[in-house]
Amino acid sequence: MRQVILDTETTGIDPREGHRLVEIGAVEMVNRRFTGRTYHQYINPERHIDAEVVAVHGIDDAKVANEPVFAQVADEFWAFIEGAELVIHNAPFDVGFIDHELKMLKNRAQPLGPVGDHCRILDTLVMARKMHPGQRNSLDALCKRYDIDNGHRVLHGALLDAEILADVYLAMTGGQTALTLDAEVNQEQRSDTPSETGLSVQRMSLSPGQLRVIAxxxxxxxxxxxxxxxxxxxxxxxxxxxx
CATH class of the missing domain: 1.20.5 (Single alpha-helices involved in coiled-coils or other helix-helix interfaces)
Known part of the structure; x- marks a missing residue:
């Protein structure tokens, strides 16, 4: 199965108020293995970026002034996601902005979108709320819960957040991770704040045939x-x- 883990950054909260995309980041997996293919693009939103969101993702007007507008990158982006299962944290937000951008495309012989008609959508926020009811389920909270290293995440960034979400999704669904009971983890490898599950989760990059065998x-x-x-x-x- 082909999956694309996706995240976006925007000029504000609601596309119905004229807000636009400023960054898209995506990571491809096939059969729960990273393929090495990614999509990353900054976008000129053709409008001012609110100061409140600049404080979150660090992308201001000057940074994207010379970037392409969405219409210039739409076909390449669509080719990357079409037919895949999209894994997104709080999917209605990102999909809402993407669909808004697709609707604004003019003079196309073949319209693109809406996303939900061409891709399956898996919302990891909905999944996390079912798995951990009554707890915080932001991406940062899930990183802490599953012992995913996100120390390099000072500001939000679409590709960085997509890569982190990929690790979180695999940990949540039990694939491509190494699980060891906290009591058995070497003291030097333990974090100062153990995960709530009592498990230590590490991303593995082993290819078939490389599993370690201890005689x-x-x-x-x-x-x-x-x-x-x-x-x-x-x-x-x-x-x-x-x-």
């Missing part, structure tokens, strides 16, 4: 054989006709 020591092998012999003797003694 038993000679003492462990001898102990195993001795235990097998004991069980065989008990079975022989307990079997009718062998007494």
């Amino acid at each position: 038993p020591s000679q003492d462990e092998r001898q102990a195993h054989l001795a235990k097998c012999e004991t069980h065989q003797l008990r079975w022989f003694e307990d079997t009718p006709g062998n007494a």
Whole structure:
């Protein structure tokens, strides 16, 4: 299955008030493995970016003044996401802005969108609320809960947040992660604030055939054989006709 983990940054909160996209970031996975393909694009929104959101993502008017407008990148972006399952945290927000941009495209022989007609959409915020009712389920909260390192996330950024969300999604759904009981984790590897689940989660980049195999020591092998012999003797003694 092809999945695209996606995030956007915008000029404000509501596209119905004229707000636009300023950044799109996306990461591709196929059968729950990262393919190495990503999509990242800054966008000139053709309007002022509110100061409140600049404080969140750090993208001001000057930073995107010379970037392409959405109409110039729409086809490339659409080719990247079309037909995939989109994994998005708080999907109605991002999909609402993308659909708004697609509706604004003019003079197209073949209209694009809406997103929901061409892609399956999986909202990790809805998933997290079902898995962790009554708890905080922001992306930062989920990183802490699943022991995902997001220390490099000072400001929001679409591609960075998509990459972090990919790790969180895999941890939430039990794939491509290494889980070890907190009590068994080496003291030097423990974080100062253990996850609420009591598990330490690490992203793995192993390819098929690279799984580590640990052979038993000679003492462990001898102990195993001795235990097998004991069980065989008990079975022989307990079997009718062998007494």
